[in-house]
Amino acid sequence: xxxxxxxxxxxxxxxxxxxxxxxxxxxxxxxxxxxxxxxxxxxxxxxxxxxxxxxxxxxxxxxxxxxxxxxxxxxxxxxxxxxxxxxxxxxxxxxxxxxxxxxxxxxxxxxxxxxxxxxxxxxxxxxxxxxxxxxxxxxxxxxxxxxxxxxxxxxxxxxxxxxxxxxxxxxxxxxxxxxxxxxxxxxxxxxxxxxxxxxxxxxxxxxxxxxxxxxxxxxxxxxxxxxxxxxxxxxxxxxxxxxxxxxxxxxxxxxxxxxxxxxxxxxxxxxxxxxxxxxxxxxxxxxxxxxxxxxxxxxxxxxxxxxxxxxxxxxxx
Amino acid sequence: xxxxxxxxxxxxxxxxxxxxxxxxxxxxxxxxxxxxxxxxxxxxxxxxxxxxxxxxxxxxxxxxxxxxxxxxxxxxxxxxxxxxxxxxxxxxxxxxxxxxxxxxxxxxxxxxxxxxxxxxxxxxxxxxxxxxxxxxxxxxxxxxxxxxxxxxxxxxxxxxxxxxxxxxxxxxxxxxxxxxxxxxxxxxxxxxxxxxxxxxxxxxxxxxxxxxxxxxxxxxxxxxxxxxxxxxxxxxxxxxxxxxxxxxxxxxxxxxxxxxxxxxxxxxxxxxxxxxxxxxxxxxxxxxxxxxxxxxxxxxxxxxxxxxxxxxxxxxx
DNA sequence: ATAATTTACGTAAATACTTACATAATATAT
DNA sequence: ATATATTATGTAAGTATTTACGTAAATTAT
Numbered sequence: 205x206x207x208x209x210x211x212x213x214x215x216x217x218x219x220x221x222x223x224x225x226x227x228x229x230x231x232x233x234x235x236x237x238x239x240x241x242x243x244x245x246x247x248x249x250x251x252x253x254x255x256x257x258x259x260x261x262x263x264x265x266x267x268x269x270x271x272x273x274x275x276x277x278x279x280x281x282x283x284x285x286x287x288x289x290x291x292x293x294x295x296x297x298x299x300x301x302x303x304x305x306x307x308x309x310x311x312x313x314x315x316x317x318x319x320x321x322x323x324x325x326x327x328x329x330x331x332x333x334x335x336x337x338x339x340x341x342x343x344x345x346x347x348x349x350x351x352x353x354x355x356x357x358x359x360x361x362x363x364x365x366x367x368x369x370x371x372x373x374x375x376x377x378x379x380x381x382x383x384x385x386x387x388x389x390x391x392x393x394x395x396x397x398x399x400x401x402x403x404x405x406x407x408x409x410x411x412x413x414x415x416x417x418x419x420x421x422x423x424x425x426x427x428x429x430x431x432x433x434x435x436x437x438x439x440x441x442x443x444x445x446x447x448x449x450x451x452x453x454x455x456x457x458x459x460x461x462x463x464x465x466x467x468x469x470x471x472x473x474x475x476x477x478x479x480x481x482x483x484x485x486x487x488x489x490x491x492x493x494x495x496x497x498x499x500x501x502x503x504x505x506x507x508x509x510x511x512x513x514x515x516x517x518x519x520x521x
Numbered sequence: 522x523x524x525x526x527x528x529x530x531x532x533x534x535x536x537x538x539x540x541x542x543x544x545x546x547x548x549x550x551x552x553x554x555x556x557x558x559x560x561x562x563x564x565x566x567x568x569x570x571x572x573x574x575x576x577x578x579x580x581x582x583x584x585x586x587x588x589x590x591x592x593x594x595x596x597x598x599x600x601x602x603x604x605x606x607x608x609x610x611x612x613x614x615x616x617x618x619x620x621x622x623x624x625x626x627x628x629x630x631x632x633x634x635x636x637x638x639x640x641x642x643x644x645x646x647x648x649x650x651x652x653x654x655x656x657x658x659x660x661x662x663x664x665x666x667x668x669x670x671x672x673x674x675x676x677x678x679x680x681x682x683x684x685x686x687x688x689x690x691x692x693x694x695x696x697x698x699x700x701x702x703x704x705x706x707x708x709x710x711x712x713x714x715x716x717x718x719x720x721x722x723x724x725x726x727x728x729x730x731x732x733x734x735x736x737x738x739x740x741x742x743x744x745x746x747x748x749x750x751x752x753x754x755x756x757x758x759x760x761x762x763x764x765x766x767x768x769x770x771x772x773x774x775x776x777x778x779x780x781x782x783x784x785x786x787x788x789x790x791x792x793x794x795x796x797x798x799x800x801x802x803x804x805x806x807x808x809x810x811x812x813x814x815x816x817x818x819x820x821x822x823x824x825x826x827x828x829x830x831x832x833x834x835x836x837x838x
Numbered sequence: 839a840t841a842a843t844t845t846a847c848g849t850a851a852a853t854a855c856t857t858a859c860a861t862a863a864t865a866t867a868t
Numbered sequence: 869a870t871a872t873a874t875t876a877t878g879t880a881a882g883t884a885t886t887t888a889c890g891t892a893a894a895t896t897a898t
Contacts, residue, residue, distance in 0.1 A: 218546045222539060222543070326674035335661060358640050590877070592855060595855080616875070852887075868870090
């Protein structure tokens with residue numbers, strides 16, 4: 205409990221940042237209202253850019269301010285209604301609008317200048333009292349997140365954790381059923397179980413193990429959820445085949461760990477390459493193979509199956 | 522221009538804080554989605570509180586999380602729809618609802634625990650790279666603003682600036698018309714110009730100046746916008762009277778500066794007190810008088826006017 | 839030169855809240 | 869004991885933005 209409470213603190217960062225920002229924006233609004241200035245804080249960034257650059261298009265404003273373009277359209281619309289902005293079609297590019305501040309817009313912007321200065325001063329004062337320069341800090345966090353977002357950082361950790369939670373172990377006769385079932389699942393979903401499949405799946409010992417290959421299984425949260433075979437083709441080549449991960453356990457690094465087991469097995473036996481035969485519609489599998497360095501090889505072998513397949517290869521030397 | 526650009530930087534603080542927070546919240550959402558967890562980040566604070574405290578009412582949750590109570594109602598509604606929360610009427614207080622996490626709610630909350638930890642770790646990592654502890658910083662700013670908000674800080678500066686921009690000067694015959702007009706404005710708006718008023722307004726020299734009093738005027742942006750008289754009652758008492766500030770210039774510290782001029786005048790002449798006669802519906806004026814230390818005195822004098830009035834007094838010793 | 843892609847803008851709807859207001863139940867003051 | 873104030877909740881509507889999607893014009897590729 206104690207532990208969790210502490211965690212909430214860190215997790216609440218985003219929420220509290222938002223509140224802090226809303227606080228400041230509301231105070232600005234209240235100031236304008238109190239001083240009877242007909243001006244919304246959200247107009248500021250756009251007014252400012254138009255003062256500096258004379259005219260701009262919706263898109264330019266969006267990029268300059270960081271608002272999405274529909275947001276800019278809506279803010280600009282408001283400003284047009286308040287006669288602060290005038291709009292016309294661009295001449296050289298008929299898609300674009302040319303937006304300029306009206307005389308009234310310029311006047312109001314200049315008239316709020318003293319208040320802006322006061323707000324500025326207040327923020328500096330707040331910085332001093334708080335003991336931090338908030339702007340520097342924001343910039344620093346923006347840069348840190350630009351390098352690697354919270355999402356990217358966290359997903360790496362999650363994958364690592366999942367990867368570590370998968371236990372891979374070798375074939376023994378008692379797991380024979382799993383080999384059939386886990387492979388039937390995806391074969392039935394995407395294609396059909398062909399005779400060639402059935403021959404291997406039903407006789408893993410004679411077809412794979414006895415010929416110098418191996419079959420791996422993956423256990424995740426006490427359930428056997430995946431399998432993959434290494435078939436010895438010759439002294440220099442192994443085939444990775446019959447990779448199957450049950451649907452509800454997908455996306456948990458199980459396939460990756462199984463493929464790595466096969467590669468490791470082949471490598472330990474002095475193989476030069478691992479090849480595999482797969483099909484275009486097995487997108488997740490192909491992505492996995494590619495991420496581990498497998499490359500498409502045209503005309504390597506004719507297809508073993510009725511289903512249309514192609515071959516990939518990973519060089520081990 | 523340069524100058525203004527620099528200012529925008531400070532002013533954009535709130536906007537950028539908001540974006541930073543949205544960034545983080547969106548990343549969290551994306552994480553839950555990617556990991557196929559049926560959970561919204563906004564549920565977290567409430568789930569957490571209910572895990573810690575077993576049950577709570579809408580109001581308690583609002584206070585604990587910082588959301589407004591309608592926000593809590595809406596989030597809770599969502600969670601009820603997702604069967605994460607169960608609700609019942611409170612027994613001892615029929616206004617209250619008793620909200621508890623359902624079994625499913627508890628399970629889901631516990632199941633996201635590892636991801637929460639990963640997010641936590643990521644935030645710590647971000648802190649380290651950015652070189653700041655964001656949570657400390659937020660807290661520091663929250664405290665600074667709690668002591669004195671951006672609004673309060675800024676409004677003080679604005680008032681000071683306005684106050685300094687008002688120029689107060691003394692009566693001379695050429696300003697006679699202003700004395701009549703500025704006072705007629707408010708008299709006509711709130712009451713009517715009575716004979717007693719007219720006598721003083723038309724003869725400021727004989728009625729006020731020659732008897733040892735004074736009339737002050739205020740100039741703001743090159744216009745005469747306010748006036749106020751100090752009438753000598755006897756050697757120990759002055760009456761503050763005929764305070765008028767034209768409507769469009771109100772709220773700019775003009776009245777305050779005029780009243781201070783009258784007080785200063787009386788003080789310089791060795792007066793013991795300044796009194797004034799005002800009316801209940803002149804709310805802004807009364808607020809001003811009170812803020813400067815004037816106190817209500819019952820039965821001081823009978824009313825000089827047809828309109829219902831009362832007296833206030835400021836002791837100078 | 840034509841097809842395909844990208845860019846610029848627009849619109850509708852969704853999101854995550856807030857404000858403002860209403861009402862019933864409870865607590866407090868006279 | 870009764871009026872008054874406060875509290876807890878609810879509801880409707882507003883706000884400031886985003887996402888998602890569509891279309892026309894311009895650019896690039898073939």
